[in-house]
Amino acid sequence: MPTVRMTVNGRAVSGDVEARTLLVHFLRNQLGLTGTHVGCDTSQCGACVVHLDGTSIKSCTLLAVQAEGAALTTIEGLAQGDELHPMQAAFREHHGLQCGYCTPGMVMSAIDLVKNNPDPSEQQIREGLEGNICRCTGYHNIVKAVKAGAQAMNGQAVRG
């Protein structure tokens, strides 16, 4: 069984996996990071989005062995203790989540979206979230949250 090593949320981890093990299952079952979800099997819903070396990817469409040596960030790695990442805080403030199932992937995608486009319009946000399906919110408040989250992230970047 191959052994994989990677950095997850700043921590070096390793594990023995079957070659066929998907990254999302390695995260969930072997590392216990169950915040990353699985909502489909055709790489469309985006519940499994994590950041791999700084960009968003669907962890259900990557083998764990392919992440060898990579630096991953999952939803668990965003908040600093009790202090939410600005995008997480914006989702709470604007009621951008209901059942919470799509939320981790949605937040991870939103952060990547803002990294690539710091001041997205409503239309750009809607198109930028094409890879994340939410069944609860009708996206109305997600769009508001991402817009506010973008502003907060920019503010933080200026401060930082």
Place this chain on the structure above:
Amino acid sequence: MHNFNYHRPSNVADAVKALGGAGDGKIIAGGMTLVPTLKQRLAAPSDLVDLNGIADLSGIKSEGDGITIGAMTRHAEVAASSAVKSAIPALAELAELIGDRQVRNRGTIGGSLANNDPAADYPAAVLGLGATIRTNKREIAADDFFRGLFETALEEGEIITAVHFPKPEAAAYRKFAQPASRFALIGVLVAKTKGGIRVAVTGGGNGVFRAKEIESALSANFTPAAAKGVKLDPADFNGDLHGTPEYRAALVSTMAARAVEAC
């Protein structure tokens, strides 16, 4: 999915060797089509040879009067590339329309072309722009590369290394997305090239093809109306839940007209 042996070579020669040594080996590039296929157990290769460890296969460079894109270059890199945007903006725009952001961050041009999904976007770019596909063995002209549904001119052990796109005088891609999958229900790339007008259509059903009727109409009169005026034969198109052959045929003219307008 079924289990398999996993190989991660660091150069093309080793990749070829790994493939040759496998009972039923398959190459994985971005894996955006292959991994879902394996998950559904529609394929069960004995070995997967991962090209992601081969640094040489990645990257975008200006070459001659065009752009050369390494086979393992991600769609997002092409979409964001200033070199691509300045030489062939239509190509960057097309890359931006593939899948979603996460797919674009992972999917590769080489993988898309080798797979030759009949509703993929890149085949339209390659055929429409008259690109050349470079492999570890030879160069293949776009017109010779695509052989219908999921079939290409690639031989056993042949790996795409790069694609060279000559700079067109003008080009534009217009995509009508299938509402559920967001693959192309019809995508049309129109290009004015040194060799003449090229119109490549994806999503029609049996693989990317050149719409010769529209090419000749546009050669005579490069206007949206000329493209719109061409009525293609629905018999040449596929039909499914999302589009009848008649609808697809009509969309080709419409999308071609819009592409001409954007040229």
Place this chain on the structure above:
Amino acid sequence: MTTETGIGAAVKRREDFRFLTGRGTYTDDINRPHQAYGYILRSPYAAAQIAAIDTSKAKAAPGVIAVLTGADYDKGGLPCGWQIHSKDGSPMIEPAHPPLCKDQVRHVGDQVALVVAETYAEAKDAAELIEVDYKELPAIISTAKAGEPGAPQVWPEAKNNVCFDWHIGDKSATDAAFAKAHHVTKIDLVNQRLIPNAMEPRSAVGDYDRATGDYTLYTTSQNPHVIRLLMGAFVLQIPEHKLRVVAPDVGGGFGSKIFHYAEEALVTWASGKVGRPIKWTAERSEAFISDAQGRDHVSHAELALDKDGRFLGLRVNTIANMGAYLSTFAPCVPTYLHATLLAGVYTTPAIYAEVKAVFTHTVPVDAYRGAGRPEATYLLERLVAKAAREMQMDQVEIRRRNFIPKDAFPYQTPVALQYDSGDYEATLDLALEMSKWSDFENRRAEAAKRGKLRGIGISTYLEACGIAPSAVVGSLGARAGLYESGSIRVHPTGSVTVFTGTHSHGQGHETTFAQLVSDGLGIPLENVEVVHGDTNKIPFGMGTYGSRSLSVGGSALVKAMDKIIAKATKIAAHLMEAAAGDVEFKNGNFTVKGTDKSIPFGQVALTAYVPHNYPITELEPGLEETAFYDPLNFTYPGGTHICEVEIDPETGVTQVVNFTAVDDVGRVINPMIVEGQVHGGLAQGIGQALLERCVYDEDSGQLLTGSYMDYTMPRADDLPSFQVATHATMCTHNPIGAKGVGEVGAIGSPPAVINAVIDALAPLGVEDISMPATPLKVWQAIQSAPKKMTAA
């Protein structure tokens, strides 16, 4: 009283921190010690005899613990919770519903075998080695054709595939109304089948404890107590005190997680058999062929009008597809949740509806967000819009002319329901204003200049929530009560734990109920914790569906609070040496009327648990109360939805450019959550109108829309931002005044969208388009329209 955290305040949700940081606990996140994994082998055929099953190779495969088939299963079948009687008085046909098929499979996805192995992958690998000898049979898929002579039969006992043939209303009065009609509008409609698609796939972990003989089931359910009751009593014969059902964080339900599913029973049963906890989690493609689906009605309706456009009578004939088996609440959906709503917001004096339910070789159909009411609303609002066009009346005027006036409540309809309150003019007026209805023609003309067809559509709807009272629904066929329980446990230091039998799977109960109780007891919000979803913690519950949680579950909590306050008042009176009758409770303090003697709630709580100075001969110590609330009636939310679309005539793409929803949901506790519920419902309603449909191959019964590659889920760029508002009239018969908000968006919106599409296409002479109005369908309608597009 509105405070920063009380009733009416947009309090941020307390559940969000855990969901936003990846610390929710969904069923698939739960792992029990020594857990094994289950994989279910499903039928690849819509209809087939199982001639033989050979599991020997699978049993020998690596990691396999057990391979169980119908031959091994020795327990009961899945029960149906509602019995309908046909017109002739005969009970509905209720076929057996075994969790594992024995001799025959009846839909693609039907359960054939359960493989239990050390890992999920091993279970799935082994399932490929099971050899099933199927003898394929002809299948019937079509709702409309299922009852035709010669159609393949799903069940031998259901002649012509009819489950029941039911009716409601006064046929002769309706016939008489039609006889004197000035105009009759007729319409044929299909309310297409949908797939609910909660983003969390269903999952179940069965865990049998050999040491105690206790079973625990962790499951993705909207109503864990109902699952315990159905599975314990009817399926596995496990007494309730030995069976615990936990529904932890659940990732959306929309109805699809109400029902008791085979997999829940199988993992629980098999866990006892193999002595290991067993987890099963659906893959999405499996969910597509195993989650109960929604809608699927074929209807013909006729509306009789007088010369002024007043409705005289309504006739409806509906065929409803039940699928291959009766899911838990399936029979009540097209009957008591559909035909009883056919009066809508109108004074139609005579209504007669016939509903024939049929079996087909498809996945069972049951409640999906709205359940019956979207079907009724769509039918009525399409019919009214068509009548207005035929009679050349204004779309708004025809509705106003037929509204039940606001002073007519309580209003008895001819189809059983008695509405308690409403003001349909008010929601209409507000929606017209917000949508800038009167200025629409300018926008249409402006769009035409850009080559776009613009249209506007309206729907004035009514629905019924919080299905009740138990005695009435019992007489209509319900096999369960429809009350709710709530418990308030006041702790010695004055903080409170609230136990509700409802279940939150996105609705934010942990916040809304905390607001309700904090407001009612006058204690800080942070001193209230809400517990739900565990049969070992909560006395009883009927769960969350039919927009009932606040109006029924919240009312139970109010009743429990009343008991708490009554007892606490006696304790306070004792402490203040006053008569209980002289003590009043306000803002968290007990005060002797007319004096400055006052003690806070916390002191009373402490006294209840440290009863040193206590009326011990009259009162027990402690402060904890449970109440069950059985509503006196349904609640009746209603309102107006207005949709504006633009169509690209070259491609047929319809874009929703404006959507306005004004809903009367009664008392609002948390407006932020209420708006979110409306948004979500609208997305599903617009999804039904424009994007979503479940399609089977009519011959093979294969599901053609079996993944997100073909089933069009609404995505962010398919939808606009919404304009929503509420205008409340209070529910008169529950102590909160709440009516329910979970389903209004999905109920009111589909006809508004389709009416808008038809309005946009009307200049071309197009009179009808079916849901979903996909680009293909709209393009085809334009191609075959009587009139051609004229250049702008």
